[in-house]
Structures are given as C-alpha cells and as structure tokens.
Amino acid sequence: MTDTRAATTMAISLCGDAAVRVAVDGDDTDQVWTAVHRLAGWLNHGGIHPTVTAVPTYDAVLVEFDPYYTTGEEIASLIRSWDTAAPVGEGGAAGGVIDVPVLFGGEAGPDLEWVADVVGHPVPKIIDLVCAGEPLIRCLGGPAASAMMDGPDFGLPIPRLATPRLRVPPGAVSVAGRQTVIGPVAAPSGWRQIGRTPLDILRTDTDTDTVVPYRPGDRVRFLPIDETGYAELLGTPMRYRHDD
Amino acid sequence: MTDRPQLYVDSARVCVVTDLGRVAGPARGLAVNGALDQFAARAANALVGNAPTDPLIEATGFGITFRPSHDVLLSVTGAPAEPAVDGRAHPAWTPLSVRAGETVRVGISDAGLRAYVAVHGSFDVPRLMGSCAPDSMIGFGTQVASGTVLPLLRSHPPLVNRRFGATVFHFGIPRDVGRVCSVLDVVDGPDAAEFGPGLQRLYDSPYTVTPRINHVGMRVAGPVPRRSVTGEVLSRGVPIGAVEAPTGDELLVLMRGRGITAGYPVLAVLTSRALDHAAQLRPGQTIRFHRTTASAATAAYLERRRLLDRVALRARTAFAALV
Numbered sequence: 147m148t149d150t151r152a153a154t155t156m157a158i159s160l161c162g163d164a165a166v167r168v169a170v171d172g173d174d175t176d177q178v179w180t181a182v183h184r185l186a187g188w189l190n191h192g193g194i195h196p197t198v199t200a201v202p203t204y205d206a207v208l209v210e211f212d213p214y215y216t217t218g219e220e221i222a223s224l225i226r227s228w229d230t231a232a233p234v235g236e237g238g239a240a241g242g243v244i245d246v247p248v249l250f251g252g253e254a255g256p257d258l259e260w261v262a263d264v265v266g267h268p269v270p271k272i273i274d275l276v277c278a279g280e281p282l283i284r285c286l287g288g289p290a291a292s293a294m295m296d297g298p299d300f301g302l303p304i305p306r307l308a309t310p311r312l313r314v315p316p317g318a319v320s321v322a323g324r325q326t327v328i329g330p331v332a333a334p335s336g337w338r339q340i341g342r343t344p345l346d347i348l349r350t351d352t353d354t355d356t357v358v359p360y361r362p363g364d365r366v367r368f369l370p371i372d373e374t375g376y377a378e379l380l381g382t383p384m385r386y387r388h389d390d
Numbered sequence: 391m392t393d394r395p396q397l398y399v400d401s402a403r404v405c406v407v408t409d410l411g412r413v414a415g416p417a418r419g420l421a422v423n424g425a426l427d428q429f430a431a432r433a434a435n436a437l438v439g440n441a442p443t444d445p446l447i448e449a450t451g452f453g454i455t456f457r458p459s460h461d462v463l464l465s466v467t468g469a470p471a472e473p474a475v476d477g478r479a480h481p482a483w484t485p486l487s488v489r490a491g492e493t494v495r496v497g498i499s500d501a502g503l504r505a506y507v508a509v510h511g512s513f514d515v516p517r518l519m520g521s522c523a524p525d526s527m528i529g530f531g532t533q534v535a536s537g538t539v540l541p542l543l544r545s546h547p548p549l550v551n552r553r554f555g556a557t558v559f560h561f562g563i564p565r566d567v568g569r570v571c572s573v574l575d576v577v578d579g580p581d582a583a584e585f586g587p588g589l590q591r592l593y594d595s596p597y598t599v600t601p602r603i604n605h606v607g608m609r610v611a612g613p614v615p616r617r618s619v620t621g622e623v624l625s626r627g628v629p630i631g632a633v634e635a636p637t638g639d640e641l642l643v644l645m646r647g648r649g650i651t652a653g654y655p656v657l658a659v660l661t662s663r664a665l666d667h668a669a670q671l672r673p674g675q676t677i678r679f680h681r682t683t684a685s686a687a688t689a690a691y692l693e694r695r696r697l698l699d700r701v702a703l704r705a706r707t708a709f710a711a712l713v
Binding site for chain 2: 165288350
C-alpha cells in the first residue's frame with residue numbers, strides 16, 4: 147500500500163456556502179489520483195455526513211453538502227484530519243473490466259483518418275494503439291458521466307476541433323490531448339471522434355444503482371468490430387466482463 | 391374514470407414534475423437537477439404536509455391549468471402568482487383545498503419565472519436513483535403538457551370554509567416571501583485570485599439577464615473580468631452557482647442541470663439563497679452581484695430553512711388534528 151500522505155498535499159477552498167474544492171498536489175500523478183479517489187470514496191460513503199457527496203476528477207474533489215447540516219469550514223477541518231491510509235470500504239476505486247466493441251472510422255469515426263495524418267501512422271496502427279492495453283477510467287466528466295481515460299500513447303497530443311460539433315451521437319469514442327472518452331449521450335463536442343460503440347451505456351428504464359455502468363478505477367478494453375458486428379450488438383447493455 | 395386520484399392538465403407549456411434533485415447523481419457523473427427555486431419547492435411541500443423530497447410541479451415562464459379528479463389539498467409557491475379556482479382568486483404560499491372537477495389556473499406574473507404546485511400525498515411518477523428530477527441530457531423525467539394526466543397518490547377531504555371562501559390556515563410564511571430579488575449574493579470563487587484586481591468589476595457593474603436561461607445555466611451580459619494568468623486547467627468538479635467567464639462578453643452562471651465537470655476558472659459562487667433568487671430572474675432584468683462571506687450565507691440559509699421547519703411542523707400538526 148502506497149502511503150499517499152508523504153507524497154501529496156491538499157489545498158481546500160470554499161465554493162460558496164454548499165461546496166468545497168479539495169485540490170491535491172504531488173509529483174506522482176497516479177498517487178494524486180489515488181488520493182483523490184480514496185477521499186471521494188470515503189466522503190460518498192458517509193465519512194463526514196450522509197448528505198455530503200463528492201465528485202472526484204484527476205487532481206481535485208468537489209465536495210457538495212447541505213448547509214443545513216454542516217459548513218465548508220467544518221468539512222475542511224474534517225478532511226484535513228482524514229487518515230489517508232484508512233480503509234474506504236466499497237467507495238474505493240472500482241476495478242472491474244468493461245469490453246467496449248467499437249466500429250472505427252467512416253460515419254462512426256469521422257476524425258479517424260485526420261488523427262492518423264496528424265500522428266503520422268496508418269489507420270490500422272491507430273486502431274491497434276487504441277485497442278492495446280486496458281486503460282483506466284480516471285473520472286466521469288460532463289456531459290452525463292462520460293468515461294475519461296488516459297491514452298493511447300500516440301506520441302503527441304491530439305488537438306481539438308477549432309469549432310466543436312453541435313452533436314456527436316451516443317456511444318462516440320473520441321480522443322483529445324492525451325485522453326480518450328466514451329460519451330454516453332448525444333452532445334456537442336470538440337473532441338476528435340474516431341469510432342462508436344453500439345452498446346447502450348446508460349440505463350434510465352429502471353430505478354437501479356446501475357444507471358451508469360462504470361466507475362472511476364474500472365478498466366476498458368476496446369475491441370474493433372465491423373458494420374455487421376455493430377448491427378448485431380446495437381442496443382446491448384454495457385456491463386462488466388464478468389457479469390456475462 | 392378511475393378511482394385513482396389524478397390531475398388532468400388542461401394547459402401547460404414549459405412544465406415538469408420534479409423534486410429537490412438527484413443527490414446521488416454527481417458522485418456517479420450525473421447532474422443533480424431538481425427544482426431551481428429550492429426554497430419555493432420545499433415550502434410548497436411543507437404547506438401540504440408532504441416530505442421535502444416529494445415530487446411536485448415546476449412551471450417555468452408560463453402558467454398551468456388543471457383539474458383534479460378527486461378532492462385535493464394543494465399549495466402554490468414561487469413566482470408571484472394568485473392561483474384561481476373556477477375563476478376565484480386565492481392567495482399563494484398557503485394550503486388550498488380544491489374539489490373534484492374544479493379548474494385551477496396558476497399564472498406566472500412578470501415579476502418571476504417559476505411557480506411550484508405541490509399536492510398533499512404527491513405524484514406517482516418514475517424515479518431514477520431515488521429522484522424524479524428530469525434530466526434532459528440522459529432523457530429522463532416527467533414532462534407536463536396540455537393533456538397530460540398525472541397520477542396522484544392520495545386525495546384529501548376539503549378543508550376550506552366555503553362560506554368565507556378562504557383558506558382556514560395561516561402557517562406563518564411572511565407576506566413578502568415571493569418577492570423577486572435582483573441582487574445576487576456571491577462568495578469569491580476558488581479561482582478568484584486568477585482574476586487579480588479585475589475581479590472587482592464583477593461587484594461594481596450591473597449585468598443584464600439574457601434570454602439564454604435554462605436548467606443548466608444562465609448567461610448574463612456585462613463586463614467580463616479576465617484572468618491575469620494563462621494556462622489550461624484540468625477538468626474539475628464545478629459547483630452549482632459557479633460564475634464562470636468563458637470568452638465573449640457574457641458571464642455564465644451554472645444552475646442545477648450543469649455537467650459536473652468543466653475547465654473554466656470559477657470567479658465567484660452564488661450562495662444557496664441567491665440560487666433561489668436567480669431561479670426567478672427573467673430575460674432583460676438588470677442584476678448585481680453582491681460579495682458576501684460563506685458564514686453570512688450559511689446564516690441566511692439557516693434562517694430560511696428554520697422558517698420552513700416551523701411551517702412544516704405547523705402544517706403536519708394541523709392536518710393530523712383534522713384526521
């Protein structure tokens with residue numbers, strides 16, 4: 147177990163009367179991320195108060211609370227005394243694997259060839275790079291629980307579109323900078339769309355705890371499919387590999 | 391006809407069934423959403439003896455007309471509005487008995503934007519992660535339009551003294567409670583220092599509410615403070631009420647439907663009370679941002695919540711005595 151206390155520092159700022167931001171700093175980005183997600187796990191499982199919720203990202207946790215029950219000062223003081231090595235229960239990083247079939251290029255990935263040109267690799271090599279390894283879901287971003295991952299390592303950052311698209315479809319797999327994202331819903335985006343998964347990501351038809359099928363800390367395996375495979379899998383719910 | 395109580399909606403435009411929001415959402419990447427004027431929504435439910443988190447109607451910009459199939463007890467709060475029952479005006483912010491088949495019209499005056507209608511026993515609508523709050527991004531929620539039939543969980547025997555034609559209760563809500571306030575209290579944001587002395591412009595200048603208002607955010611036109619530092623920031627969780635300065639000549643005030651992360655620096659954050667006020671602002675209104683502290687904001691918030699606690703207790707006691 148890595149001792150995150152020595153390696154990271156926290157800066158806590160008030161965000162109005164109902165939130166605080168905890169920014170974690172350190173030399174090792176993995177240690178920073180681990181500290182951020184351990185803290186969020188503790189907070190989201192009642193560490194301070196059941197009404198407190200935490201939104202973890204890369205290097206920061208937004209902690210939201212009802213000012214009827216507590217204050218930002220109180221929360222800041224409790225977080226400062228939090229034992230970073232203490233167990234966080236089920237709130238810790240998730241650790242499941244999700245297989246994500248992707249149709250690359252064409253209408254499903256209008257920027258694939260552009261990315262290949264920028265990077266200086268042929269298209270099949272780009273697809274190989276995206277499908278190599280099992281990238282970690284670092285955090286869930288806007289809009290609507292988009293899964294944000296590091297990589298793949300193209301050797302250089304991918305520039306965003308100068309003018310964002312007004313609508314990318316649900317299931318779009320896109321890259322920008324040194325990151326990959328899966329977007330569960332139709333939304334505007336300035337990222338470079340290289341493919342699309344036929345899986346249904348969000349489940350809004352039932353009132354369950356599995357509305358969003360992944361958590362930060364899960365890993366994703368991208369698998370290339372063709373148009374026939376896409377049609378066959380269209381509408382299949384996204385779920386963990388071992389839940390099959 | 392069914393024995394199950396229902397609300398027949400004769401006319402409605404921008405109208406939903408909502409609640410205080412999907413509090414479990416942000417930790418899972420989803421917006422909290424929920425009633426934009428949280429005080430008015432809490433008050434509406436308190437006045438009819440409901441739980442604070444019970445579903446209720448939020449009507450934005452336009453009024454709503456409906457008929458209950460059974461006798462019901464309801465309340466109207468939010469934007470200044472006089473509910474009318476079969477054409478007779480009744481005060482808002484107080485319980486109101488309506489007989490089966492009577493037509494209730496709730497208008498919204500130019501002095502506000504959003505009205506709330508709570509019905510004793512509440513609505514039977516689908517929930518997601520414990521909340522019925524609509525989320526347009528993920529396509530969830532109960533929209534209310536002309537012709538919508540909303541199922542109710544209970545009816546309620548009439549409580550109004552028809553001879554006097556008035557409600558029989560007064561639960562201690564102050565007369566000026568629905569007044570719309572154009573001064574928004576804010577606390578310096580976590581990135582305020584990045585704006586240097588330019589931040590002062592936020593507090594010195596009037597701003598105009600633009601027509602670009604929705605559940606996600608409100609754009610206001612006026613002088614935009616500029617960052618004195620450059621450099622990209624990593625995506626971070628962004629608080630509800632964040633005042634952001636994108637490029638251009640408008641500020642963006644984030645409301646409850648905001649995506650949970652963003653990359654813009656946050657120069658100030660609306661207080662919880664100011665968020666309720668912001669929910670009632672109409673396009674074209676002139677507003678000002680007033681700098682306050684988090685502790686002053688908490689004190690103001692607690693004063694309002696304690697008022698609601700007293701109202702809820704009185705309502706529950708009164709209704710229990712009648713059964």
